[in-house]
Amino acid sequence: MIREPTCAKPHQTLQEQVSGVISTFGKAAFALTTSLVIVATGAILPSPGDQALAANLLSPEEKRTVSIFERGTKSVVYVSSLARKRDTFTLDLREIPDGVGSGFIWDDEGHVITNYHVVREADDVAVTIGSGGVTQQLQAKVVGVDSDKDIAVLDIERPDDISLVKPIPVGSSSDLVVGQKVYAIGNPFGLDHTLTTGVISGLNREISSGINGRPIQDVIQTDAAINPGNSGGPLLDSQGKIIGVNTAIYSASGASAGVGFAIPIDVVKNSVEQIISMGIVVRPIIGITFAPDPATEELGIQGILVLKCQPGGPAAKAGIRPTTRDDYGRLNLGDIILSVDGKKVRKAADLFRSLNNSKVGDTIDLEVLRSESKEPTHIQLELGGRPAQ
Numbered sequence: 001m002i003r004e005p006t007c008a009k010p011h012q013t014l015q016e017q018v019s020g021v022i023s024t025f026g027k028a029a030f031a032l033t034t035s036l037v038i039v040a041t042g043a044i045l046p047s048p049g050d051q052a053l054a055a056n057l058l059s060p061e062e063k064r065t066v067s068i069f070e071r072g073t074k075s076v077v078y079v080s081s082l083a084r085k086r087d088t089f090t091l092d093l094r095e096i097p098d099g100v101g102s103g104f105i106w107d108d109e110g111h112v113i114t115n116y117h118v119v120r121e122a123d124d125v126a127v128t129i130g131s132g133g134v135t136q137q138l139q140a141k142v143v144g145v146d147s148d149k150d151i152a153v154l155d156i157e158r159p160d161d162i163s164l165v166k167p168i169p170v171g172s173s174s175d176l177v178v179g180q181k182v183y184a185i186g187n188p189f190g191l192d193h194t195l196t197t198g199v200i201s202g203l204n205r206e207i208s209s210g211i212n213g214r215p216i217q218d219v220i221q222t223d224a225a226i227n228p229g230n231s232g233g234p235l236l237d238s239q240g241k242i243i244g245v246n247t248a249i250y251s252a253s254g255a256s257a258g259v260g261f262a263i264p265i266d267v268v269k270n271s272v273e274q275i276i277s278m279g280i281v282v283r284p285i286i287g288i289t290f291a292p293d294p295a296t297e298e299l300g301i302q303g304i305l306v307l308k309c310q311p312g313g314p315a316a317k318a319g320i321r322p323t324t325r326d327d328y329g330r331l332n333l334g335d336i337i338l339s340v341d342g343k344k345v346r347k348a349a350d351l352f353r354s355l356n357n358s359k360v361g362d363t364i365d366l367e368v369l370r371s372e373s374k375e376p377t378h379i380q381l382e383l384g385g386r387p388a389q
Contacts, residue, residue, distance in 0.1 A: 065197065068183050068240045073131040073193045075168035076185045076233060079103045079114050079140075079154075081122030098122060102186035102233030103154070104168045104242065105129065106272060112154040113272060114232030115247050116145045116211055119152050127156050130164045131193060144275035146388045147211040148283065150247055151268055152232075153275040168234060171241030173264035176200055176220065184224040184246055184260070186233030198224030206349055207248055207261050217353045219261045220244045226260030235262040244268075267356065271388075284358045284383040286351075286366075287313025288320065290337075293347045303369065304351050306334035318381040321370065338376055339367040360385035 058066065083098035101118030105111070112127055119125050125140040140154040159165065177200065184196045202221035209216055222235060226246050235244035244262030274281045287310035296305050307323045309316040323334035337345055340354035341364050358364065362383050369376045 064238065065183070065195075068236060068238070069185065069195045071240050072168070072183070072185045072195075072234065072236055074166040075105045076131075076193060077103045077105060077112055078128040078187050078192050079112070079118055079232060080126040080128070080137075081119050082124040082126060083121070084123040100187060100190050100229050101231045102229065102246070103127065104232075104234045105166055106153075107167050107276075108165060110156045110158065110165055111143065111272075111276060112140060112156055113245065113268065114152050114154065115245065116147055116150045116152040118232050119154070120211065125154060127154060128192070129156070129159060130161075134161070134164070136160060136164060144279045144281070146271040146275065146281040148209055148214045148281075148388045149216055149263060149267060149271050150209050150211060151245070151263070151271045151275075153272055169239075169241040170269065171237055171239065171243045171265060173218075173220065173243050173266045176203060176243060176264075178203060181238050182222050182224055182243070183236040183238075183240075184222070184226055184230060184233060184262075185236065186226075186230035186246060188225075188227035188229040190229055194230075196225040198222050201259070205261060215349050215352055216263060216267075217349055217356065218264050218267065220264055222260050222262060223258045224260060225258075226262075230260075281388040282360055282385040283388055284355050284360050284362065285314065285386045286320075286355075286381060287315040287384055288322075290348070290351070291323075296347075301336055302338075302346055304337040304345055304348070306337065314381050314384040318366075318379050320366075320368070320379065320381070333371050336369045337366055338369055341365050342367075355383070358383055 079101045081099040081101070098121065099118065101114055103112045103114035103118075106113050119142060125142065126137050127140045128135055128137045130136055136159050138156045138159055140156045143153040143155050145152045180200050182198055182200055184198070186194060188194050199222065200220060201223050203218070205219040205221045206215050206217050207219050208214065220235065220243070224235070226248075230246045231248075233246045234242040235246055237243050243265050245265070245268050246260060246262045248261045271281050288306050289308040289310075291301075291305040291307055296303070299305070305323065306315070306320055309320055309322045321335045324332045326332060337351070339345060340351065343350075343354055345351045345354060354364075360383055364381055364383060366379045366381055367376045368379055
């Protein structure tokens, strides 16, 4: 712990105090001055040539990591959620920090992407852009959100230096492999522009949205350290392109335990493009309520059991049959969806995944088994839409 000098006595005059300080620390000050002179003359500090030599001692892999970090930090931002609190004495409204997270610049128009849970309860949002000591804090507004995927799009005000707006290079999450190197940049525990490295530990994971509990499929698992404050930051590949948005960790303590998750950039891109163009995300739907997985497993059903069809919805229009009861209260099972566009569906996650790359208005092929039939039938269905909550 740093302590201040306590050589002054309670009733000394200012002149006496100053004299005492000079007397006590005179020799130390001279020694410090001497050491500063030595540093200033270059006897201790490395010369530019030494610095260049040190850089040349880096391995090719280290140089690549340094380059990825230096380029990536120009696009990574610090997101602060602010809450308005009324002072109990003056009754004035004050803004106080309510949470921090990370984000990244998406385009030249100043759109910033982060996790929805970072800004969910914020009254106002501030975004700090820039790197290398040249930064500026800007006010931001929420353009729209996709709570199903835990994504929010912000719009920042124009900075004094427009060159600080550096969109992040966008990669693809469609061809990732387990074992490839990844880099996470963010602001863990409020420490801005922190780099961690690791590999892709797993693919096609499923986590639940912390907002509404809906499943997020095809999530990337990584052992790159992700801690509180990293949420919303980018997961980069070895080319420095974003392949995912860091969103969660699996840890009993709340700190990194080597199991982190990132939402694939292909999923994020679909949501972001809709939010920027329309302000909302419209997700394709079949228009059914189906039995939960444990119930179908208990019944020995290998597919999606339709319980209800939304009146006038896509499934009802296509002739999908719901589960009903007869006059005696006996249950008549509804249609069982076996596949969507040739891809088998055995549980709810399979059904959601089958619609990830579809759009409202697309026509899909459903393979359906009916209770009175031994052979499945195929039904063409035009997808409807539901705004993300």
